[in-house]
Amino acid sequence: MVSMVPQAVLPLDEDRVAAALGNRERYSDGAGRFLVQRSFGTVEVVVVGPPAAALVLRCRWPRRISVDHQARVRDVVDMANRTSSGPALSLTVTDRGEIVVLAQGAHWLPAGVTDAQLAGIVGRAMDDLPRALAALDHAFPDPFGMS
Helix, strand or coil: CCCCCCCCCECCCHHHHHHHHCCCCEEECCCCEEEEEECCEEEEEEEECCCCCEEEEEEECCCCEEHHHHHHHHHHHHHHHHHCCCCEEEEEECCCCEEEEEEEEEEECCCCECHHHHHHHHHHHHHHHHHHHHHHHHHCCCCCCCC
């Protein structure tokens, strides 16, 4: 049942994001950036400001893959971005010739957010970020069975 009690729309800030993260084990740099360790990797949660106006949540695919597979990885990333309304995937190539893939969602919140909305954004990201990266695990199975 959905509560009909109105909730205050409050400015986004680091303390509210910490509360929305709940009991998840995390590290904070004290400047609006949190790292949350999850079974699939580390989720970075960033309050963008000042003043705090956006919340960015991102996770890196925990594997790196050779640039030799760039065309196939790009196809998987492009297909995921075209067919999903979830987090956006992007890829970069490191100086060592490895491909790094990120799943990211950004929420523009300059007018503020309720506690329930903030908890929903964080909770959905914790589910959606690994789901977005799962297509890569399926397309590129870990030869050592570590995925």
